[in-house]
Amino acid sequence: APGLLLLGSGSRASHPSPALATAPDGTPPRLPFRAPPATPLAAGKEMAEGAGSPEERSPEAPDSPSPISSFFSGSGSKQLPQAIIIGVKKGGTRALLEFLRVHPDVRAVGAEPHFFDRSYDKGLAWYR
Numbered sequence: 001a002p003g004l005l006l007l008g009s010g011s012r013a014s015h016p017s018p019a020l021a022t023a024p025d026g027t028p029p030r031l032p033f034r035a036p037p038a039t040p041l042a043a044g045k046e047m048a049e050g051a052g053s054p055e056e057r058s059p060e061a062p063d064s065p066s067p068i069s070s071f072f073s074g075s076g077s078k079q080l081p082q083a084i085i086i087g088v089k090k091g092g093t094r095a096l097l098e099f100l101r102v103h104p105d106v107r108a109v110g111a112e113p114h115f116f117d118r119s120y121d122k123g124l125a126w127y128r
């Protein structure tokens with residue numbers, strides 16, 4: 001089933017991370033992302049094809065459970081999202097999420113994971 005994330009908005013959103021700021025010369029931001037050790041069937045495949053079989057997934061355990069992991073823990077399915085909603089505070093992203101969530105083929109996290117602004121350095125193992 002598709003995943004859907006909401007991030008970067010809502011009452012918990014704070015000031016943007018300095019790492020996300022565009023440089024004065026217009027250079028795009030570079031995030032200090034440290035990917036987990038690569039495996040032949042790492043994130044790229046799962047992002048393109050959805051969840052792999054259990055043996056295809058990285059065996060790495062995140063430092064702490066992510067909101068997404070917690071959300072999917074009941075189904076045993078953890079995968080990267082197929083869609084992400086990005087928005088500013090009071091931008092109405094919550095309303096958009098709730099509208100999309102009505103569709104039976106959409107599964108969405110309950111809480112905003114804030115992966116890109118708060119937990120990016122934890123890597124995809126945490127995000128998934």
Ligand SMILES: Nc1ncnc2c1ncn2[C@@H]1O[C@H](COP(=O)(O)OS(=O)(=O)O)[C@@H](OP(=O)(O)O)[C@H]1O
Nearest residue numbers: 008009010011087088089090091092093094095096
């Ligand atoms: N379709 C539509 N039309 C008019 N107004 C709308 C619509 N969708 C959301 N809203 C209002 O926009 C505000 C969004 O606040 P949110 O906190 O939910 O946004 S967000 O989750 O941080 O993106 C919030 O306003 P307040 O209720 O005044 O806080 C929503 O009520």
